[in-house]
Amino acid sequence: MVIVMRAKATEEHLGTVVERVESLGLRAHISRGTDQTIISVIGDERFVDPRTFEAFEGVERVVPVPHRFRLASRDFHPKDRVLELRGGVRLGGNDVVMMAGPCAVESREQLQETAEAVHAAGVKVLRAGVFKPRTSPYSFQGLGEKGLLMLREVADELGMAVITEVLTPEDVPQVAEHAEILQIGTRNMANFRLLRTVGNAGKPVLLKRAWGATLEELLLAAEYVLVEGNEQVALCERGIRTYETSTRFTLDINAVPALKQMSSLPVVVDPSHGTGRAELVAPVARAGVAAGADGLLVEVHPNPSQALSDGAQALTPSAFALLMEEVRRVAGAVGRGVS
Numbered sequence: 001m002v003i004v005m006r007a008k009a010t011e012e013h014l015g016t017v018v019e020r021v022e023s024l025g026l027r028a029h030i031s032r033g034t035d036q037t038i039i040s041v042i043g044d045e046r047f048v049d050p051r052t053f054e055a056f057e058g059v060e061r062v063v064p065v066p067h068r069f070r071l072a073s074r075d076f077h078p079k080d081r082v083l084e085l086r087g088g089v090r091l092g093g094n095d096v097v098m099m100a101g102p103c104a105v106e107s108r109e110q111l112q113e114t115a116e117a118v119h120a121a122g123v124k125v126l127r128a129g130v131f132k133p134r135t136s137p138y139s140f141q142g143l144g145e146k147g148l149l150m151l152r153e154v155a156d157e158l159g160m161a162v163i164t165e166v167l168t169p170e171d172v173p174q175v176a177e178h179a180e181i182l183q184i185g186t187r188n189m190a191n192f193r194l195l196r197t198v199g200n201a202g203k204p205v206l207l208k209r210a211w212g213a214t215l216e217e218l219l220l221a222a223e224y225v226l227v228e229g230n231e232q233v234a235l236c237e238r239g240i241r242t243y244e245t246s247t248r249f250t251l252d253i254n255a256v257p258a259l260k261q262m263s264s265l266p267v268v269v270d271p272s273h274g275t276g277r278a279e280l281v282a283p284v285a286r287a288g289v290a291a292g293a294d295g296l297l298v299e300v301h302p303n304p305s306q307a308l309s310d311g312a313q314a315l316t317p318s319a320f321a322l323l324m325e326e327v328r329r330v331a332g333a334v335g336r337g338v339s
């Protein structure tokens with residue numbers, strides 16, 4: 001349940017309610033808004049009568065939360081959550097945030113060329129993998145630390161923020177030192193130890209939906225990060241596995257408005273992995289923005305046929321520049337800007 005305090009409630013009122021919550025063996029997570037404080041009750045509350053709290057001084061109302069996720073829910077945090085990034089970029093605000101770059105850092109030249117191209121097209125967040133979660137152990141595994149340092153250097157030269165995937169809890173401190181956003185990949189969405197570790201990393205997290213996860217499972221995974229005290233979480237729809245084989249995955253467009261309704265966390269669409277086919281990336285990106293996505297994650301490579309990973313879905317710099325124009329028009333049509 002969620003306990004909404006009156007605007008005039010004092011610290012003492014709040015303290016009394018929290019004490020009662022804790023005496024029942026539950027935890028109280030407090031969210032202080034500008035005019036109202038909300039307490040989310042965490043734990044097995046099945047045997048607690050919400051009316052217990054209605055009588056407390058300072059309590060305005062008690063709202064039962066009909067789902068298993070709490071901190072990620074709109075009931076707990078009605079206003080859209082906004083992730084503040086480098087360069088004044090706000091993920092979850094009015095602008096659709098573009099994040100683009102190669103699937104993986106392959107070399108300084110490849111990274112530099114791609115970064116300059118997406119930067120010239122107006123992108124402020126550079127994406128690239130350095131620890132690659134490959135399905136086959138024989139595929140290119142990424143440049144690791146060397147790639148991470150390259151990524152930081154190139155992004156700094158252009159004044160861009162960095163988003164990159166972190167694969168293991170051991171890698172979190174190093175990646176957090178060099179990246180503005182820690183990406184949790186689809187294959188790690190339910191790696192709960194990793195989720196708790198990024199929950200303590202003090203950096204924004206982009207959590208990708210596992211290709212076989214329901215939206216509730218995705219939100220429960222986000223809950224692992226939030227409950228550790230990290231409120232800077234964004235969700236990413238990157239395609240789910242269906243019976244369809246003509247595309248790599250099936251981008252679940254329903255997930256965008258459904259997640260926005262269930263949760264106040266920003267929602268990002270990844271049309272690259274969602275389709276696996278470069279020629280489908282722009283139309284699906286446009287659909288994502290039209291459906292209400294707060295950001296797009298797009299793979300770009302200067303020479304897709306030579307890419308060491310995901311070449312089939314990589315856009316050339318010129319195709320990406322066209323996508324940017326189209327996204328600007330669609331964003332404008334739904335009352336949003338692009339940054």
Ligand code: PEP
Nearest residue numbers: 129185186187208238273
């Ligand atoms: C990626 O963004 O590079 C990636 C590996 O994505 P996913 O985890 O969605 O497959």
Ligand code: MN
Nearest residue numbers: 103299309310
């Ligand atoms: Mn990729």
